[in-house]
Amino acid sequence: MANLIGKNISLRALEPEDIDFLFLTENNELFWEVSSTQVPFSKHLLKQYINNAHQDIYEAKQYRFVICNSTNIPIGMIDLFDFNPQHNRVGIGILLLPQYENKGYATDALELVIDYAFQYLNIHQLYxxxxxxxxxxxxxxxxxxxxxVGTKKDWIYTNKQYKDELLYQLIK
Known part of the structure; x- marks a missing residue:
C-alpha cells in the first residue's frame, strides 16, 4: 500500500525501523487503558508483529498506519480493527504522542483513513x-x-474504577 498523504502528515505501513517507536508507545502505561494492555510487550514480540503487519486487511482483519509529521518522524498510529467485509464495517482508533496533540494532525489522519475506508474498502460504517x-x-x-449511538456502562476498569465507554458511528 502506498503512503496516504494529508495536509501536514502522511500515513504509512509499519516498518522494521519502527521497533523503538512501537516499543515506547505500546509500553507507555498512559495508553494501556484504551488498548486493554496489562503487561509490557517485549521487543521480540513487537518485531514479530511488525513482520506480520504486511498482511492484507482482508486476511488479518486489522491494519495499523503510522502517522508521520512533515519531517517523516512517527508521531502516532491509527488503527483499523475488527474489519468485517460481510457487514461492511470496521472499527477505528487513533493515538498521538502527547507532544503532537492540538496541532491538527489527528484530524488530518482521521480524514485520510475515513476516505480510505469508504473508497477502497467499500465499507458502510466506521465505529x-x-x-x-x-x-x-x-x-x-x-x-x-x-x-x-450508545453507552456501555462501567465497560472499562482502570485505576480501581469503572468508566463508561461510548460507541460512535459514521455511516455512509
Missing part, C-alpha cells in the same frame, strides 16, 4: 469506542461527523 471522559477524542470524532 469508534471512546471512554466518556476522553473529551479530546470525543471532540475529534464528532468534528468528523461520527454520531454517538
Amino acid at each position: 469508534a469506542n471512546i471512554t466518556s471522559e476522553n473529551k479530546k477524542s470525543i471532540a475529534l470524532f464528532e468534528k468528523l461527523n461520527f454520531k454517538l
Whole structure:
C-alpha cells in the first residue's frame, strides 16, 4: 500500500525501523487503558508483529498506519480493527504522542483513513469506542461527523474504577 498523504502528515505501513517507536508507545502505561494492555510487550514480540503487519486487511482483519509529521518522524498510529467485509464495517482508533496533540494532525489522519475506508474498502460504517471522559477524542470524532449511538456502562476498569465507554458511528 502506498503512503496516504494529508495536509501536514502522511500515513504509512509499519516498518522494521519502527521497533523503538512501537516499543515506547505500546509500553507507555498512559495508553494501556484504551488498548486493554496489562503487561509490557517485549521487543521480540513487537518485531514479530511488525513482520506480520504486511498482511492484507482482508486476511488479518486489522491494519495499523503510522502517522508521520512533515519531517517523516512517527508521531502516532491509527488503527483499523475488527474489519468485517460481510457487514461492511470496521472499527477505528487513533493515538498521538502527547507532544503532537492540538496541532491538527489527528484530524488530518482521521480524514485520510475515513476516505480510505469508504473508497477502497467499500465499507458502510466506521465505529469508534471512546471512554466518556476522553473529551479530546470525543471532540475529534464528532468534528468528523461520527454520531454517538450508545453507552456501555462501567465497560472499562482502570485505576480501581469503572468508566463508561461510548460507541460512535459514521455511516455512509
